[in-house]
Each structure stands twice: as structure tokens, then as C-alpha cells.
Amino acid sequence: MDLKKLFLKANNELENDGKRIRSRKVTCKKCQSVLSVKKIRKNSFICPECGYYFPVRARRRILMMTDNRTFIELDRSMVSTNILNFPEYDDKLSQATVKSRENEGVITGVAQIGGFKTCIFAMEGNFMMGSMGSVVGEKITRLFEYATDEKLPVVGVTVSGGARMQEGMISLMQMSKVSAAVKRHSNNGGLYIVLLTNPTTGGVDASFAMLGDITLAEPGARVGFAGPRVVEKTLNTTLPENFQKAERVLECGFIDAIVPRQEQKDYIEKLLRFHFGGTN
């Protein structure tokens, strides 16, 4: 199984804004039905025929999860630098910027969810497979530190292939950096809700994706540490059908609930109300 395939079509035609595409049709990757963009968008980017989950861009994800016009972005201008002079990294960064129309692999900020002020981050799968380099690590760390200082909860949406190879050990160390910030937030009584989406793997799985007070996942999302191909090679057999599927990971005890996309905002609002109900 090629990890790249999990990220499917980037720059998904569904998500171009405006009327221009209103008449456009897309083909569902799973059932091959030809569907109107409008219809899918209304259906939270889920195929109405077969229930396939189209990938959702980070910015759209935030729109879907937060109250209208309450999102204020933080650290938007932070960009990566090719510190190791890694071959082709500069090109990859500029391609990723074009492809994702974002500066980096995560968007962070503050918003309201059901009227509750919340720090929120959403990873961008179209930016080098949501991989974590310095910028992703730094932005999420800053968000947790801000949340700690302001006594705010954090809601995070993960999608990532893991640590970004092109920044070498600096990327790997972001796992430690973010985990320490999550710990401080937790020690200060902060609530952290994480929503795992397809796929959440590698160094992100082995750090902040697995450190939520409450861990939710989208149906069918791949969640795991080792790449499926590596596991296949080690065992020299084919993998079970449900391997690293959110439903199986829940059975194994690492996810609290699988929440369909249409219900996610309400679900998180409900959780926030349990913790902060008195103020709203």
C-alpha cells in the first residue's frame, strides 16, 4: 500500500470556491459515481452514493468545525527554510505551496465552537502529505503555549504522513517539542480534543495525535505508526483488511469514538459544554 495513494487527489476540484465550478461534476474515487460538486459539498464532502470520505483541506475543515466568521489565524506567515540544503526540498516546498494554497502543513488559530473560545489546528494533507517539519512543530507548539497561557482548550485535526524527511533530525525533534507543550497544557488543566483523519501516521501518530484527553476519528481513517508497506515486508504476508483502520484502532483501545463528519462539530460542542458549560 502506497502511502501517497492515501492522500488521493490534491487540490481537490470540490474545493475551489465560487460559482465557476457549481456546474462541475466529480467522480467518486470509490464507487465511481459522477456527482455534482454542490451536492457533495452540502453533504460534508461525503459521497451520497457510497459514503466515501473525500479529503478536506485544512481551511475548509476549520470552517466546518467552527462558528461562522470566528476564526482568527495565528502565525500564518511562517514558512520553512531548507536548513540542511536537502536535494529538491526548495522545489517541493514551492510546489506544495501552489498545490495546497497554504504556506505550510498546518493552520493554527483561535475560534469559537458553539460559542466556546477554543484554540484550533488543522493539518493540510496537500502540503507535502501533511508532514511535520520545523514550521508544523513550531506552530502547534505555539498554539499549545498560547492555550496554556490563556487557559483555553485545544481542538486539533490531524492528517499526516509523519516527520518530514527533508529536515532530518530537526523534524524528528518536533515530536518531542510538541509533546512537551501538550504536557504543559495538560498539567495546567487544559483540555485537548484530537480528531484523527485519514491518514494519521508516523511521527505525528507517535506524538500529539495520541496525546489527546479525548481522541476522535473519522470513519475508515488510517491511524498507525509504521508504514503498511514496512509491516508487510517485515512479516512477509499481506495485512488484515482492517489493519490500522480507525474502527480497529478503537477496538484496540486507542480511540474514544468514531464520529461521522456531519456530526463532528456538534460532538465537539457537546464535549466542550461538559467542560465549560457554566460559561455559556
Next chain:
Amino acid sequence: MTDIEIVRNARLQGRRNAIDYINGCFENFTPLSGDRYYGEDSAVIGGIALLKDIPVTVIGIEKGKDTEDRILHNFGSARPEGYRKALRLMKQAEKFKRPVICLVDTAGAYPDVESEERGQGRAIADNLYEMSDLKTPILSIVIGEGGSGGALALCHADEIWMMEDAYFSVVSPESCSNILWKTTDKADVAAKALGLSADKLYCLGIIDKICKGNDLEKFSEDIYRSVKKLEDIPIHELLDKRYNKFRNIGYYVENK
């Protein structure tokens, strides 16, 4: 040595393993077993030992000597139980105010279905999370292979040292070459690009010291002196220092 030679050399059988360092630098090593949740993972050895006059908790990823021994230790690839056992021993060290010394030598966490299903990712994450707040000094030494997250899980320390011929990398050069260029033939290019040698990582501020390991008695002395120094730092100051050590790693540009 070139970078790829460093990697290959670090993988060689017959190098000094964790157990050799434990026997050479500490006295009265008393191994303790099990994670108290599921099982005993012999890829991770750990217990209490004496570092000169102070009792310490020492934890190592052990590859094993001969074939039989290597199979027993799963070639130094830990399962979640290994990381949970390490964390259990670290928590014990915190309780009894013993410094922790970790010896890291692994190609990576073991990638099989069972390890995934018992939460390999969670086990590693938990170690990073808890070690960042462990109220006792931690010193981690990469003695051979520092393979990605599986090695990092024992490296959230006050100081990270590396043997001069060890490597520490986000991904193996072979996988990196395979992912980027669809061939493992360019592992040498990948190794160089990844910046995985002790020299390079020292320059990048990832590790704190490059060690020569030829004289274990002298090495033991170095460890002792550093542990003593860390023990003298008030615990809250130590935790702040540890936090900032990792906090400051990262390179980026902010366009105002």
C-alpha cells in the same frame, strides 16, 4: 567515514552493545522486567545499578550478541511493551530520586501488526510526554543506531550524547532514498543529505556531546560528573531547561 559508512558501521554485529556499556560503566546491574500491562520485551533491558556511589536507573535498547541472543532481543527493535517498561522504570526512578541513563541502539521500533494494535505510536508518544516532565535528571546516549521514533522514545533527556561513530536519523537512508527516488541505490546521497552523523547533529544543536567510547572507565567518569551536575540543579529549573532545550529546535522564517 562517509555518512553511509557510519550507518553501516553502526549496524555491524560485534560492536559494543547496551549491555557492554552497562557492565563497563556501572556496577551491580540488577535487571527488572515487564511493563505491568502486557508483557516483557527483551529488546529493552533496564534496571538499577550503581554509578560509582550513586544508584541510578539504567535503560538500554539491546541488540544481542550471537544469533540466539539477537533473536531473544528481537535485534533491538522494541515493541510497545519495551517502551512502557522503560517508562515504568523511569517513573520508579523519579519516585526514588534516581537519575536515569538511557542507552539507545535501535534500527527502529518493531513494525508488526501486533505492535501496531497494542499502540506503538501511543507508547512512543507517552514516553515523550512523560519524560518531558519526569522529575529526575535524564541522560540519553546514542551508542550505535538511532533509528527514528523508536530511538527518540528514550531521548527526551536533559542531555543527549552520541558516540562519535553512532548515527541518529529521522528515517533510514535506504527508506529515504526509496521514497524520494524510488530506488535504494541512492542511500549514500540520502545519508549525506539527512545529516545524521554525530558531528552534524552537534553543529545543529540537536545533541550536547560527542563521546569517544574506547575507555569505558573514563566514559563512566564522564557520565558520573554530568549526572552529578544535573542533580545539583533545582528540579523546576531542570524541567524548564529540558523544556527549552527541545523548544528551541527548529528553523523557519517569519515574513512580517
